[in-house]
Amino acid sequence: MRNRKSGYGHCPNDEACPVETTLDVIGGKWKGVLLYYLLDGKKRFNEFRRICPGITQRMLTLQLRELEQDGVIHREVYHQVPPKVEYSLTDFGRTLEPIILEMKKWGEMYKKTVQLTRLPE
Template structure:
């Protein structure tokens, strides 16, 4: 885990802060979601996430690899072949990622409703 200069406001050692440090950010959750289905090459991930830049995808994958969540496998062939997959430890995040997907789908449905309908849910 990286040493953050500033935390999220939790006391030192807060487990929620540690989790957000690993999976937080715009692209990490999306990367992990796509890796749930299995190994992906770099360009496959780029096609699945057209809004991410090559540089940002590289940085996010490196951080996930450093945190032990994603594995990078380099094959000794020409042209070079690299595949990314979730580690066994990374697989422990699968239920969290799938719950985030479900929550996001529900949120989309709620935001399409009229404001008066949303008050009933709160």
């Protein structure tokens, strides 16, 4: 597990709030998106680059490394020429599937709600 920096708030029992811990693992602009696409199966680095064109190579590498360090994804290196690396969810990472799917469902509902409540310009 990575060395985590608390900062979301104070929990009464002086331990990290479980929601804070969860957000630290899957929070940020890209981790949830990467996890969502891994629900369908293994992905290679350049597949992520195509799926998420707005992410820089450096940020993608950082996010994947953190997810790997947290035990959520597995990085498989195939020793061949050219080198091949695949990312997949670990069994532990699969436990996030209902959370990710609920986030997707909520996001779809939110988009519809915002579209309905926006005033015409």
